[in-house]
Amino acid sequence: MAQGYIPVAAAEGALATAHRASTGHEICSSLPPVYLLVRPLLFLLQPEIAHGLAGALLRATRAPRSVPDADPLLRQTLWGIDFPTPLGLAAGMDKGEVLAPAWFRLGFGWVEIGTVTPRPQRGNERPRLFRLVSQRAIINRMGFNNAGAGAVAGRLRRLPPLPGPICINVGRNKETPNERAAEDYVTAFRTLAPHAQMASINVSSPNTPGLRALQSDLGSLVGEVVKARDSLPRRVPVLVKLSPDEPDERVAQMAKAAQAAGADGIIATNTTVGRGAVLDHPLAAEQGGLSGAPLRERALHVCRLLYRTVSIPVVGVGGIFNAEDAYARIRAGASLVQIYTALVYEGPAVPRRISRGLAALLRRDGLSLAQAVGKDA
Structure with a gap:
């Protein structure tokens, strides 16, 4: 197994406890019993087999009627969505x-x-996902591996009622030239949007050649997707995911262009190609986007910058591991927050732990969620 290669979150989160001594970080041990049961087996298997088994475990999970530990203080409505x-x-x-x-x-x-x-693609060659354990970071060069919009739409269509919204993130196929990229985004959006509550446009992944160049004419691309959205019988908010690697002035320009073209929100940020914080790590030379703790400060800064720059909601993502991180991102201007790497390192209990802690922090400060957004911006 290639060093640092990661199965899906279920497998990686279940196995995180085994790495506590080597990471120097305390890992949550309150994992669901099923994860405690299967984690030794998953760790012995090849990553792709472990991925499939973990996916099967998750697939067997029934949809809850409500989100566990969803404190009423955390509930909000954005874009008419609860x-x-x-x-x-x-x-x-x-x-x-x-x-x-x-x-x-x-x-x-x-x-x-x-x-x-729009069309299925296998993504980049393996290994393409690496753990930088001592840094609590991940490098990925997945390359938009997915089953294609048609297949994913079918899966979305078969979902039972869910207690929260689904956002579909769309991109272009690797072989599609940038001159025709808008066609791919519109095609994927039209196929998927009827089965989701929100959509996001990925123009900032570093793992598809030339993709980030689309940020130079972002208004035009966003405008095409918004035009497709406006032809649907139901309004689906369109968000744009930006790179953390552009200068502040450029980030602000892109966000303004996206809003002017009709975007409903900005996701800040995608992964970074920068390696300044991990240069001493043996995996630092691996190509791909870096996520996790080393991205935290830059993502926090960009979130604050965007809150001051645009009047549409900002989604904060990058280096959020705990309730304090989430709260700092909200106070910097994020109306919503996301995690990815934290789920890998901290395990499946981390979403509930963050939500409980976030509600406690709001109560400590006597703030509603809306009052906290942008408080430190």
Whole structure:
């Protein structure tokens, strides 16, 4: 097994306890019994087999009627959509397997699925996912591996009623030139949006050649997707996910262009190609996007910048591991927050723990969720 290669969150989270001594970090041990039961087996298997087994375990989970530990203080309405908590699962964990019932049962208030492209694609060659354990970080170069918009739409269509919203994250196929990228985004959006409550546009992944160049004419691309959205019988909010690697002035320009074109929100941020915080790690030279703790400060800064720059909601993601991180992101201007790497390192109990802690922090400060948004911006 390649060093640092990761199965899905269920397998990795279940196995996190075994790495406590080597990481130097205390890992949550209050894992569901099923994870405690299967984690030794999953760790012995090849990653792709472990991935399949973990997915099967999650797929067998029934949808909850409500999100566990969803304190009423965390409930809010954005874009006319009810969010039981602001904590969401970031894109990349569920690339179209559509394991939403399991994600909500773990305690997420909303789930982002994808990135999904119009046509199926296998993504980049393996190994393509690496743990930087001492840094609590991940490098991935997955390359939009997914089953294609048609297959994912079918899975979404078969979902039972869920206690929170689904966001679908769309991108272009690798072989599609940027001159025709808008066609891919519109096609994927039209196929998936009728089966979701929200949509996000991924123009900032570093793992599809040339994709980030689409940020240079972001208004045009967003405008095409918004035009497709406006032709639907039901309004689906369109969010845009931005890179953390652009200068502040450029980030602000892109956000303004997205809002002017009709975007309803900004996701800040995607992974970074920067390695400044992990240069001494033996895996630092691996290509791909870096996520986790090393991204925290930059993502927090961009969140604050965007809150000051645009008047549409900001979603904060990047380096959030606990309630304090989530609260800091909200006070910096995020109306919603997401996690990915924390689920890998801290395990399946982390969504509930963050939600409980976030509610406690709001009560400590005598604030509602709406009052906390942007308090430190």
